[in-house]
Amino acid sequence: MAESSDVLLSQGFFSGKHDHIHLELRRSGLHLRKEGKKGVEVRLTYSFEDIIGASVVNDDGLDIWVCPFVNKGVVRKAGRRLEIVKLKMDGSTSPEFRAKTLNAFRLALVRGARHLDIGVNEEPSVRRFMVYINPYSGTKQAEKIMRTQVQPMLQAAGVQMEVVLSAHRGFVQEHAKSADFSGIDSILIVSGDGLVTEALNGIMSRTDFASVLQIPFAVIPAGSGNALAASVLHASKETYGIVEAVYVALKGSPVPLDIMSVTSAKRRIYSILSVTWGLLADVDIGSDKFRKLGNARFTLAFMQTLASLKKYPAKLSFLPAEAVGDVATDGANTETESVEGIALGLAAVPKIPSSSSSRRSLRRRATASNHSVESPSGGTASNGASNLQSYSLPKTVHLPAFSDGPPDPWVVEDGQFISVCAVMPSHLAWDTHLQNHASLADGLIHLTFIGRNASRSSLLTVFTELGAGAGEIATLATHQAHDLQHRPVKAFRLEMDPALSYLAVDGEHVEGGSIQCEVMPQFVQIMARLPAETPGSGSSTSASNEALASDSAANAAVAEDSVVGATASNDAPATTTHCASDDGAGDDFPSTVEEDSTADNKAEHKAHGNVSSQVDL
Incomplete structure (x- = not known):
């Protein structure tokens, strides 16, 4: 039994089934209890790790949004499930008492969800x-996905949103070049991997890129591959799903993320995921014509490409990680370089402090620098991308000039290849787990290349096992029959004929010839939960919890108990969004979350049936 001093708020409510519910808010979390069948008391407990937010509905209702981890059931997969606990106070009590009580619970729940006192x-x-x-x-x-699953959770957490819809390829990159990011806490991507790359490259075109990169990215899987979202959820020890991705975006913290500098003779771009050439790029780019099939498009394109298997001449050079040691693992290099004929100096990217107050302080300093950026000539560059004649970019550490050969201790593989694939995080796609031990910021490029002697049957075995989660690439590379090598590297160069095969960066076709790439350790930030607890360890759903949960929806009139220490402001933070109306509380906090029942979307994301439910106690 908890000590009375541990109970901050206590009040009697009623559920939609007219059952009397006693609600207690303690520093350990939210505790609900009612008398069950045969007089047995039934308890339901949620830790603050489970709670997303809370809202006052009309003048007598309290909606509590929770996202507990539920174990595997007969018809559901293990994972987080979005639930709404709907409670009502006695309508016969005074409006002043109800407002004071409900807002006291709302404020405490919102603060607890944010890990505040x-x-x-x-x-x-x-x-x-x-x-x-x-x-x-x-x-x-x-x-x-945004309207039915993401937006309700963000609104429940009190997040204000500025929503930008991409109109065409390159739209977000152009927008990010000049957007006002002052006061923004996170850059949320609702798409596949390619849109993250667009946003990153747009930001890297700004004079104030170092300041903007203090803002962490967050990713919601709404594309086909969704490798970055899968990697973040894997690192956070969460199951793969949209609810889990929103949960991590809301409850996680900024953690470092490696990116890759991809340079050709004419241009430089930045990658958050992968560079592929040969078979894998042909599958990725060639599958665009099957886009309507969702994730199945890759399987179809792979089988077609495998049937007409090609081998491409190329020269692959790389710098093994073991030959370098811990080089440039603390941000970017501090020298200058010339990119596309522009002399550039470096503004090092600072790491984001873990506390939200420190991050806000950094953003205030970043905002001040947004409006006046000193150029090498002594003048100033205005905010955004309006003056990009001269700005700072990081210099690569290990790459030689294109006109020079690879120096020692680089390794050179010259011959015919079926495919070359360079990946940084753990996943190449949401269902293709390449390496168990890859982290979001291990300072490595995981380079895999398949030689000319690999047979169709061995390739089918390799990718079937990867897709089924039955093996990782380093283990599969030990089988000589596959003619497959996996090497952790710091940098690599690929010299090839661009007319023979596609080159893809983060799943998008990139024109050009030979390239060389280098990892840029811990260069950006992304929302994740590291170190994360084992799923469910901080959650509270149990057999007694599920005995309380039902699928029916109802509202009821009610009775009163007592309130302890009920004091709170009545002013809830406003929510602004560009993709929905704000004409009523019911729109801001719907009683249920519409489940996406589209067959294609369920197949693409393997939705596990834990999208949402209403808890009527």
């Missing part, structure tokens, strides 16, 4: 997200 009577700062959506990604479900 729930005993403090102060509204937390409002979080603001810049949300980029690609309505054409995958099976074109991104807008619906």
Whole structure:
């Protein structure tokens, strides 16, 4: 039994089934109890790790949004499930008492969900997200995913959103070049991997890129491959799904993420995921014509490409990680370089402090620098991308000039290849787990190349096992029959004829010839939960919890108990969004979350049936 001092708020409510519910808010979490069948008391407990937010509905209702981890059931997969606990106070009590009581619970729950002291009577700062959506990604479900699954969770958490819909390829890159990111807490991508790359490269075109990169990315899987989202969820020890991705975006912290500098003779771009050439790029780019099939498009394209298997001449050079040691693992190099004929100096990218108050302080300093950036000539560059004649970029550490041969201790493989694949995180696609031990910021490029002697049957075995999660690439590379090598590297160069095969960066076709690439350790930030607890260890759903949960929906009139220490402000933070109306509380906090039942989308994301439910106690 908890000590009375541990109970901060206590009140009697009623559920939609007219059952009397006693609600207690403690520093350990939210505790609900009612008398069950045969007089047995039934308890339901949620830790603050489970709670997303809370809202006052009309003048007598309290909606509590929770996202607990549920174990595997007969018809559901293990994973997080979005639930709404709907409670009502006695309508016969005075409006003043109800307002005071409900807002006391709301404020404490919101603060607890943000890991703030729930005993403090102060509204937390409002979080603001810049949300980029690609309505054409995958099976074109991104807008619906945003409307039915992402937006309700963000609104429940009190997040304000500036929503930008991509109109065409390159749209987000152009927008990010000049967007006002001041006061933004996170850049949320609702799409596949390609839109993250667009946003990153747009930011890297700004004079103030170092300041903007203090803002962490967050990724919601709404494309076909969704490798970055899968890698973040894997690193966070969460199952793969949209609810889990939103949960991590809301409850996680900024952690470092490696990126890759990809340079050709004419241009430089930045990758958050992979560079592929040969078979894998042919499958990736060649599958665009089957986009309506969702993730199945890759399987069909792979079988077609395998049937007409090609071998390509190329020269692959790389710098093994073991030959370098821990080089440039703390941000970017501090020298200058020339890119596309422009002399550039480096502004090192600072790491984001873990606390939200420190991040806000950094953003205030970043905002001040946005408006006046000193150029090498002594003048100033205005905010955004309006003056990009001269700005700072990081210099690569290990790459030689294109006119020079690879120096020692680089390794050179010259011959025919079926495919070359360079990946940084753990996944190449949401269902293709390449390496168990890859982290989001291990400072490595995981280079895999398949030689000319690999047979169709061995390739089919390799990719079938990877897709089924039955093996990782380093283990499969030990089988000589596969003619497959896996090497952790710091940099590599690929010299090839661009007319023979596609070259893909983060799943997008890139024109040009030979390239050389280098990892840029811990260069950006992404929302994740590291170190993360084992799923379910901080959650509270149990047999007694599920005995309380039902699928029926109802509202009821009710009775009163007592309130302890009920003091709170009545002013809830406003929510602004560009993709939905704000004409009523019911729109801001719907009683249920519409489940996306589109067959293509379920097949693409393997939705596990834990999208949402209403808890009527």
